[in-house]
Amino acid sequence: MAVADRRNRGAILALTGPAYLWLTATIFLPLSAMLYCSFLDKSPLVPQPASLTLKHYAAFIDKPVYQQLMLWSLELGAVVTICCLAIGYPAALALAKVIKGRWREAMFLMVVLPFWSNALVRTFSWAMVLRPGGIADQAIHVVAPGAPVLNILYSYPAVVIGLVHSYLPYMILTCYISLQAIDDSVIEAARSLGARSGALFRRVVFPMSLPGVLAGSALIFVPAVGSFMEPRILGGAKGATLGMAVEEQFTVTANWPFGAALSFMMLAAVLLICLALYPAARKRMEGL
Amino acid sequence: MRNRIGPALLTAHLWLVLVFLYVPIVVMAVLGFNASPLYALPFQFDLVWYKALAGNAKLIDAGINSIGIAIVNTAIATALGTMAALAFARYKFRGQTVMQLLLFPPVAIPWLVIGTSMLVFFYWVDIKRGLFAILLGHVALSLPYVIVVVGSRLATFPRAVEEAAATLGATPWQTFRRVTAPLLAPGVIGGALFAFAVSFDQFVISYFLAPPGVTTLPVEIYGAIRKGFTPEINAISTIIIVVSMGALLLTARFYRFGGER
Amino acid sequence: MSKLNSRITRRRFVAGAGAVGLGVFAAPRIVRAQGGKITVLNWQGYGTDEKWALEAFKKATDIEVVHDYFNSEPEMITKLRTNPGAYDVVLTNSAWNSVASGEGLVQAIDTTQISHFGDLNPSLRDSALLTKDGKVYGVSWVWGMTAIAYNTEKFNPAPDSVEVLWDPKNAKRVSVRDDAIEGVSYGAIATGQDMNHPKDLDKVKAKLLGLKPQIATLWSSEDEWNKLFQSGTFDVSVYWSGSAARSKNNFKLPVGYMVPKEGGIGWFDGLAVAANAPNLSGAHEFINYMVDPTFYVEWATKVGAPASANTKANDALPAEDVGRQIHSDQAAIKRLQFMAPLSDDERQTYSDLWTEVKAEFAK
Numbered sequence: 086m087a088v089a090d091r092r093n094r095g096a097i098l099a100l101t102g103p104a105y106l107w108l109t110a111t112i113f114l115p116l117s118a119m120l121y122c123s124f125l126d127k128s129p130l131v132p133q134p135a136s137l138t139l140k141h142y143a144a145f146i147d148k149p150v151y152q153q154l155m156l157w158s159l160e161l162g163a164v165v166t167i168c169c170l171a172i173g174y175p176a177a178l179a180l181a182k183v184i185k186g187r188w189r190e191a192m193f194l195m196v197v198l199p200f201w202s203n204a205l206v207r208t209f210s211w212a213m214v215l216r217p218g219g220i221a222d223q224a225i226h227v228v229a230p231g232a233p234v235l236n237i238l239y240s241y242p243a244v245v246i247g248l249v250h251s252y253l254p255y256m257i258l259t260c261y262i263s264l265q266a267i268d269d270s271v272i273e274a275a276r277s278l279g280a281r282s283g284a285l286f287r288r289v290v291f292p293m294s295l296p297g298v299l300a301g302s303a304l305i306f307v308p309a310v311g312s313f314m315e316p317r318i319l320g321g322a323k324g325a326t327l328g329m330a331v332e333e334q335f336t337v338t339a340n341w342p343f344g345a346a347l348s349f350m351m352l353a354a355v356l357l358i359c360l361a362l363y364p365a366a367r368k369r370m371e372g373l
Numbered sequence: 374m375r376n377r378i379g380p381a382l383l384t385a386h387l388w389l390v391l392v393f394l395y396v397p398i399v400v401m402a403v404l405g406f407n408a409s410p411l412y413a414l415p416f417q418f419d420l421v422w423y424k425a426l427a428g429n430a431k432l433i434d435a436g437i438n439s440i441g442i443a444i445v446n447t448a449i450a451t452a453l454g455t456m457a458a459l460a461f462a463r464y465k466f467r468g469q470t471v472m473q474l475l476l477f478p479p480v481a482i483p484w485l486v487i488g489t490s491m492l493v494f495f496y497w498v499d500i501k502r503g504l505f506a507i508l509l510g511h512v513a514l515s516l517p518y519v520i521v522v523v524g525s526r527l528a529t530f531p532r533a534v535e536e537a538a539a540t541l542g543a544t545p546w547q548t549f550r551r552v553t554a555p556l557l558a559p560g561v562i563g564g565a566l567f568a569f570a571v572s573f574d575q576f577v578i579s580y581f582l583a584p585p586g587v588t589t590l591p592v593e594i595y596g597a598i599r600k601g602f603t604p605e606i607n608a609i610s611t612i613i614i615v616v617s618m619g620a621l622l623l624t625a626r627f628y629r630f631g632g633e634r
Numbered sequence: 635m636s637k638l639n640s641r642i643t644r645r646r647f648v649a650g651a652g653a654v655g656l657g658v659f660a661a662p663r664i665v666r667a668q669g670g671k672i673t674v675l676n677w678q679g680y681g682t683d684e685k686w687a688l689e690a691f692k693k694a695t696d697i698e699v700v701h702d703y704f705n706s707e708p709e710m711i712t713k714l715r716t717n718p719g720a721y722d723v724v725l726t727n728s729a730w731n732s733v734a735s736g737e738g739l740v741q742a743i744d745t746t747q748i749s750h751f752g753d754l755n756p757s758l759r760d761s762a763l764l765t766k767d768g769k770v771y772g773v774s775w776v777w778g779m780t781a782i783a784y785n786t787e788k789f790n791p792a793p794d795s796v797e798v799l800w801d802p803k804n805a806k807r808v809s810v811r812d813d814a815i816e817g818v819s820y821g822a823i824a825t826g827q828d829m830n831h832p833k834d835l836d837k838v839k840a841k842l843l844g845l846k847p848q849i850a851t852l853w854s855s856e857d858e859w860n861k862l863f864q865s866g867t868f869d870v871s872v873y874w875s876g877s878a879a880r881s882k883n884n885f886k887l888p889v890g891y892m893v894p895k896e897g898g899i900g901w902f903d904g905l906a907v908a909a910n911a912p913n914l915s916g917a918h919e920f921i922n923y924m925v926d927p928t929f930y931v932e933w934a935t936k937v938g939a940p941a942s943a944n945t946k947a948n949d950a951l952p953a954e955d956v957g958r959q960i961h962s963d964q965a966a967i968k969r970l971q972f973m974a975p976l977s978d979d980e981r982q983t984y985s986d987l988w989t990e991v992k993a994e995f996a997k
Contacts, residue, residue, distance in 0.1 A: 093464050100460035104453040104516055105472065111513040112479050112487070115494035119486060129493065130715045132737060150990045157996070176390040179383035192387065194621045199394045200570045201617050202401070205594050206610045209602065210397035213404065213412060216865065220400060223414075239851050253394065255567075259525055262563045266529040266556070282379055296528035300521045307481045317812075321851030325996035330989055331483045337814050338985045339708035340978070341489065348486045355481050356474065411864045411885060489712075496716040585673050585702035585720070596703060599855040600679030 123345035141346035151330060151347065158327040159354060162310035165248045166302050172249070173256030174298065178290075180257070181264035182272075193261070200254040208318045211247045212238060215319070239321030247319040248309055256301035263297025264290070299366055307355055311348075327351055398614065405607035412604070422604040426612075429605060432593055436609055439573055439590040442504070446511040446572040451565040453512070454519025455557075458564075461520070462527035476517040484577035487514075492581045502584045510578030515571045519564035526560025671698035672722040672916040675713060675908075678703040680725070681776070681933055682924065691923050697916045714739040714908060721908040722917040726772050728763040728902045729973045735771040740906040742769035747918035750925045750944055758943045763975070764904045772904025773921050776876070778940030778961070779970055780816060781898035783873035783881075785863070786890040796824045796894035798870055805847050809862065809871035812852040814988035815976070816899065817842060820872060823897045823971070830974040835987060842991045849995065860885055879957035880938025893966035900970035902943065934958075 316324030334344030
């Protein structure tokens with residue numbers, strides 16, 4: 086790994102410049118304006134002059150309901166991420182190491198395809214499947230006529246199912262990309278040295294695929310925390326999240342500063358969690 | 374002693390996962406052929422929604438807009454993102470961690486906030502609503518995904534191969550073209566797939582920055598929730614899935630997604 | 635060797651795909667309008683964008699109508715603020731018109747260009763909510779109620795009290811809209827208070843919390859309501875009058891509608907002309923067409939609509955029209971409280987209250 090010296094600085098700038106310039110102009114500057122806005126007492130577009138205040142952040146601390154919503158959202162994000170990991174990693178492992186040849190391509194494409202369907206349409210289809218009298222219910226009754234009516238829609242499990250379904254391809258894709266890079270010869274070598282499958286996995290395969298696991302986890306946890314459409318559609322009254330509260334501030338109260346404050350609190354929470362887990366992950370990857 | 378059960382279990386698990394992934398897709402496709410506008414069961418086959426779709430120029434235009442924007446977005450985001458990921462992996466420099474942390478806000482901040490902030494900012498900077506503004510936003514939201522995905526591939530990379538090539542006398546450019554690029558390719562493809570998905574499903578930017586009269590498919594679908602979500606939406610979604618499948622299969626002919634094996 | 639070939643072909647393929655993308659993307663889509671055009675800002679699917687209406691209007695005036703939509707009233711205001719000169723006609727709810735006119739986002743209407751102006755119901759037409767300093771800033775267009783819709787197959791005899799929402803017999807069979815203002819309003823009505831400015835918010839909150847065992851789910855759009863009602867998810871809910879007429883007419887759902895004896899919500903919408911509207915005369919012509927009985931009758935009977943502010947238009951409806959029956963119940967109308975503008979603080983308070991109620995529902 087080359088250390089940053091004068092020669093490399095040009096390369097670094099050339100490589101990261103375009104992407105970060107783009108991000109700065111379209112996201113960082115607008116979001117900085119929003120961050121500033123969160124300290125105003127009035128929405129920036131309102132003609133009356135605004136003054137600086139901490140009251141929106143104070144509201145988050147004063148009103149327990151917003152902290153409750155934040156906790157629920159973080160919890161939802163964690164649950165969805167862990168489920169995606171538990172379900173997605175073995176699937177990626179199968180795809181990368183077990184399936185070979187043309188089959189692997191075909192199944193890879195099959196995994197990726199649902200990725201490209203519209204999230205809302207997918208979620209509504211889940212509502213159709215999970216509702217009482219819906220498709221899952223009818224299927225169960227075909228097999229077991231005496232079973233009670235499936236009442237899973239408008240509950241927390243339904244929200245988790247919907248979100249896991251949406252984000253599963255992310256995890257499979259990122260884990261696959263990492264697993265697929267692990268040379269088979271490394272595995273062969275470890276086996277020939279006497280490693281059994283369990284140890285092989287724990288000490289060789291999994292640590293080497295950790296970057297993929299972390300990438301997938303981050304790309305799932307972060308947006309899942311902010312989700313509010315799936316919780317609304319599949320959770321009904323049980324689908325209360327912080328994203329829902331943010332939406333209120335933009336569609337009902339026109340209180341952008343408060344909505345911005347809530348969003349930045351959410352960003353802060355997510356960053357803190359990821360930063361807290363980062364050293365532990367680093368350590369496991371150190372061996373590489 | 375080779376473990377026979379392990380691989381078999383993994384394969385079975387993969388099949389189950391595929392079934393799970395396709396449940397709503399199949400339901401969505403089938404209901405596009407159901408007569409009831411309210412998605413009422415029992416199922417009654419009818420092509421009425423496909424016929425309605427054929428006459429629905431607005432929805433078709435929206436679909437075409439979405440695909441066009443997504444393709445351009447994918448090209449730009451993948452290129453810029455891969456370059457940035459290479460820089461993070463190959464060089465260690467001050468500020469690197471901060472720059473990586475800055476990838477969180479686009480993904481973490483709720484879309485309403487991002488959309489509104491872009492709307493207001495573009496208004497102040499006098500960038501008019503339009504396809505250019507939409508593209509600006511789409512690429513920005515796709516970049517974190519590309520950078521993270523390509524970055525994770527680079528991290529798993531057997532660096533030794535590159536170093537071996539260098540010691541054997543290959544120039545940095547040759548090393549890149551013959552060694553790094555092919556090994557990197559699955560990561561880049563993965564990033565491109567994400568970028569396409571993000572753009573194609575991207576509704577917030579398009580909603581806020583599209584000029585009157587121009588829409589994209591996700592915006593139409595979101596609007597349909599209020600106005601009337603008819604199986605026409607299912608019909609166009611099914612068509613798109615089928616077309617995507619075709620495009621992916623076609624691309625697979627030219628490139629092995631599985632990597633060189 | 636084959637690897638090299640596949641790489642070259644792949645590059646070409648990618649380039650080709652990119653070219654296709656750019657071509658599609660850059661293809662000019664130019665709309666040439668001869669008689670001029672106007673841009674209308676409204677909810678999607680709310681009368682002004684009916685295809686047949688726009689065709690008829692184009693035939694009569696040669697004006698092309700382009701639409702932009704909003705999904706919430708604050709969004710409507712934001713769009714007006716950030717797109718000066720982009721819109722001609724804007725739909726403003728009576729509670730929001732004064733916000734728009736106060737900021738100079740809409741301009742005074744030249745009522746001499748509205749030939750049907752005299753036929754409009756005076757209590758709506760001259761309402762203080764749509765006028766300022768003797769000038770008209772919104773032409774009252776439609777009005778409606780937000781009251782109780784119920785499944786006629788499940789409720790016999792019909793309910794008449796708002797308490798039907800809280801009746802334990804209807805546990806898990808009730809729905810309300812996910813809207814803070816509407817929620818607080820009904821909480822106020824059910825506790826006998828002024829729905830716009832209830833004095834005892836704790837009472838309102840306690841009443842709303844009582845809905846927890848009752849609600850099956852919350853609904854937020856008419857389309858969602860129809861699907862949920864049809865699949866039997868709930869049997870009684872708070873719902874809009876025009877939408878109830880539509881659900882009955884179009885989707886043949888067994889919908890009954892009543893305004894509780896404790897009261898209901900009334901609202902009306904006005905069509906305004908945006909400040910800096912590029913096509914002033916076109917805007918006035920369009921508004922006039924919207925309050926024209928020929929447009930209204932076709933809209934109401936073909937699609938379903940709230941009541942028209944034009945008394946002649948309402949009278950032109952067939953007697954058995956569901957919408958007409960709902961909206962001509964004078965006794966019911968007397969029980970309505972009409973929506974009024976709220977201050978930012980009030981809106982924030984109600985929103986916080988509703989968020990707390992929803993958080994309780996979710997526990």
